Amino acid sequence: xxxxxxxxxxxxxxxxxxxxxxxxxxxxxxxxxxxxxxxxxxxxxxxxxxxxxxxxxxxxxxxxxxxxxxxxxxxxxxxxxxxxxxxxxxxxxxxxxxxxxxxxxxxxxxxxxxxxxxxxxxxxxxxxxxxxxxxxxxxxxxxxxxxxxxxxxxxxxxxxxxxxxxxxxxxxxxxxxxxxxxxxxxxxxxxxxxxxxxxxxxxxxxxxx
Amino acid sequence: xxxxxxxxxxxxxxxxxxxxxxxxxxxxxxxxxxxxxxxxxxxxxxxxxxxxxxxxxxxxxxxxxxxxxxxxxxxxxxxxxxxxxxxxxxxxxxxxxxxxxxxxxxxxxxxxxxxxxxxxxxxxxxxxxxxxxxxxxxxxxxxxxxxxxxxxxxxxxxxxxxxxxxxxxxxxxxxxxxxxxxxxxxxxxxxxxxxxxxxxxxxxxxxxx
Numbered sequence: 481x482x483x484x485x486x487x488x489x490x491x492x493x494x495x496x497x498x499x500x501x502x503x504x505x506x507x508x509x510x511x512x513x514x515x516x517x518x519x520x521x522x523x524x525x526x527x528x529x530x531x532x533x534x535x536x537x538x539x540x541x542x543x544x545x546x547x548x549x550x551x552x553x554x555x556x557x558x559x560x561x562x563x564x565x566x567x568x569x570x571x572x573x574x575x576x577x578x579x580x581x582x583x584x585x586x587x588x589x590x591x592x593x594x595x596x597x598x599x600x601x602x603x604x605x606x607x608x609x610x611x612x613x614x615x616x617x618x619x620x621x622x623x624x625x626x627x628x629x630x631x632x633x634x635x636x637x638x639x640x641x642x643x644x645x646x647x648x649x650x651x652x653x654x655x656x657x658x659x660x661x662x663x664x665x666x667x668x669x670x671x672x673x674x675x676x677x678x679x680x681x682x683x684x685x686x687x688x689x
Numbered sequence: 690x691x692x693x694x695x696x697x698x699x700x701x702x703x704x705x706x707x708x709x710x711x712x713x714x715x716x717x718x719x720x721x722x723x724x725x726x727x728x729x730x731x732x733x734x735x736x737x738x739x740x741x742x743x744x745x746x747x748x749x750x751x752x753x754x755x756x757x758x759x760x761x762x763x764x765x766x767x768x769x770x771x772x773x774x775x776x777x778x779x780x781x782x783x784x785x786x787x788x789x790x791x792x793x794x795x796x797x798x799x800x801x802x803x804x805x806x807x808x809x810x811x812x813x814x815x816x817x818x819x820x821x822x823x824x825x826x827x828x829x830x831x832x833x834x835x836x837x838x839x840x841x842x843x844x845x846x847x848x849x850x851x852x853x854x855x856x857x858x859x860x861x862x863x864x865x866x867x868x869x870x871x872x873x874x875x876x877x878x879x880x881x882x883x884x885x886x887x888x889x890x891x892x893x894x895x896x897x898x
Contacts, residue, residue, distance in 0.1 A: 600877075606890035632891040635884075643872070644880045656875065663852070663872035666865065668809075671853045675844075681815035682841040 484510065484571040485664055486550075486593060487578045488586045491601030492631040494613045496647045500601060501580050503654045512575040514567055517543070520558040533563060550593070551585045576661055583634045590640070597664050599657065600641040604648045606631075693719065693780040694873055695802060696787045697795045700810030701840040703822045705856045709810060710789050712863045721784040723776055726752070729767040742772060759802070760794045785870055792843045799849070806873050808866065809850040813857045815840075 491497040504511050517533040519540045528534050535543075540559045543549060552561030562579060570577045579589070589596050603609045609631070613624045638644065643660050647653040664670060700706040713720050726742040728749050737743050744752075749768045752758060761770030771788060779786045788798070798805050812818045818840070822833045847853065852869050856862040873879060 602887060606887060606894060610894075628891065629895050632888075632895045635888045635891050638884050638887070639877050639881070641877050643875045644877055644884065645875060646883075656872075659868045660872040660875055663865075663869040666852045666854060666869055668848050668850050668853055672848070674855075675847050675853065678811060678815060678847070679841075679844045682837065682844050685815060685819075686838050686841045 482574060482665060484512075484573070484575040484577060485661065485670065486567060486571065486589075486596040487576050487661060488589055488596050488598045489578060489580050489601060490583050490586045490598070490634070490641070491645075491647075492603070492609055492634060493627040494609050494616075495601045495603050496612075496650065496653075497580060497601040499650065500645070500647065500654055500657055501578055503650075504578065504658060507654065508658055510574060510576055512570040512577050514562055514570075514577050514579040516560055517549075517563045518558060518560045520556075520560075533566075550579070551581070551588050553585070583637045587637060587640060595670065597643075597661065598641040599643050599645050599660070600638050601645045601647055601653075602638070604646050691783060691874060693721075693783050693785040694870065694879065695776060695780065695798075695805040696785050696870060697798055697805050697807045698787060698789050698810060699792050699795045699807070699843070699850070700854075700856075701812070701818055701843060702836040703818050703825075704810045704812050705821075705859065705862070706789060706810040708859065709854070709856065709863055709866055710787055712859075713787065713867060716863065717867055719783060719785055721779040721786050723771055723779075723786050723788040725769055726758075726772050727767060727769045729765075729769075742775075759788070760790070760797050762794070792846045796846060796849060804879065806852075806870065807850040808852050808854050808869070809847050810854045810856055810862075811847070813855050 489497050489501060501513070505513055515529065515531075515533060517535055517540065519535060519537045522528065522531070522534050526532065537559070540561070543561075543563070544552060548564050549561040550564050550567060552559060554560075562581075567577045567579075581589070586598055590598055603612065606628075610624075610628070613619065613627060619627075645653060645657050645660070668675065698706050698710060710722070714722055724738065724740075724742060726744055726749065728744060728746045731737065731740070731743050735741065746768070749770070752770075752772070753761060757773050758770040759773050759776060761768060763769075771790075776786045776788075790798070795807055799807055812821065815837075819833075819837070822828065822836060828836075854862060854866050854869070877884065
């Protein structure tokens with residue numbers, strides 16, 4: 481079985497990346513969602529190992545020291561991180577592990593794991609992004625302005641991603657994203673072992689002549 | 690309309706790359722085969738502009754001086770080359786232009802055109818390659834040995850390609866190749882204009898605040 485790929489998905493707020501991720505997980509067999517680890521207490525309804533892995537502060541710090549996180553951060557005095565072991569287990573089992581994460585975290589992961597596939601989800605235009613944000617009617621104008629200002633900052637790093645996923649029609653977007661991920665399995669950087677085997681086989685043959 | 694991509698396909702003799710290329714051209718609308726230019730005389734049945742563009746030696750040399758070739762070479766005292774203008778016209782018309790070419794030529798093109806997508810077609814194993822070559826029964830053992838020795842040399846450059854296309858089942862191989870090429874359109878290196886537009890739109894918005 482071919483090893484899965486670590487997929488890092490970012491995108492503008494309102495681009496629909498959460499929906500794309502959920503549909504990939506639900507509609508295809510070969511995806512797994514990364515489960516974060518946190519030191520905060522479980523809220524009602526949250527399940528350990530599903531919503532989060534809940535651990536003590538001591539346990540979390542021990543894991544940081546043992547370099548067991550892909551990335552981690554502190555919010556409101558609690559630790560949040562992506563456990564490496566869970567991600568690796570899933571990848572070994574052939575699953576593409578999806579990590580939905582903001583731009584700074586994504587670029588940190590790319591630095592440590594150049595094999596990760598970085599996808600940036602965007603609407604076809606900023607006018608459409610604005611229309612979507614306003615039509616939700618759940619957020620104040622102030623909050624929408626903050627989201628757009630945040631998008632401006634994020635857009636400066638878009639070119640550092642591997643692929644730009646345009647979410648125009650959702651069905652097509654999900655299909656395209658799956659195809660991009662499928663294609664990535666054939667990239668030479670992810671076929672190192674196969675290439676080595678072919679080279680060895682050919683070398684044995686020509687040496688045998 | 691999105692611009693097409695320049696696709697360079699190489700692969701071991703017997704890997705079936707010619708068949709894959711023909712099926713892409715016949716089964717999908719968005720491919721065009723690059724037509725070479727040559728100074729040799731047309732053979733019976735060859736059509737100018739289809740088989741080759743047939744030109745005089747003077748014309749060919751003038752085009753070399755005007756840098757109008759993607760790559761060119763001399764065989765048996767005749768010039769053969771890939772005219773840049775034809776490739777660019779097709780790409781502007783949205784066609785992915787396929788160039789079936791050996792490894793050295795492919796790597797030369799990648800150097801001058803980093804946007805080109807380099808695909809390497811290989812059977813799943815060298816044993817299968819041998820079986821295929823022998824089962825053709827049209828070539829002597831000597832010729833087959835030469836092809837395998839040639840494959841050994843080519844295999845040293847496989848890792849410089851963008852994708853490794855394993856031709857196990859032909860139908861799947863054609864489908865995968867098409868998906869890889871489709872996915873390549875969304876890569877950030879091929880979305881530079883779109884990214885710039887999004888950045889500009891967001892900048893205008895935040896400056897307007």
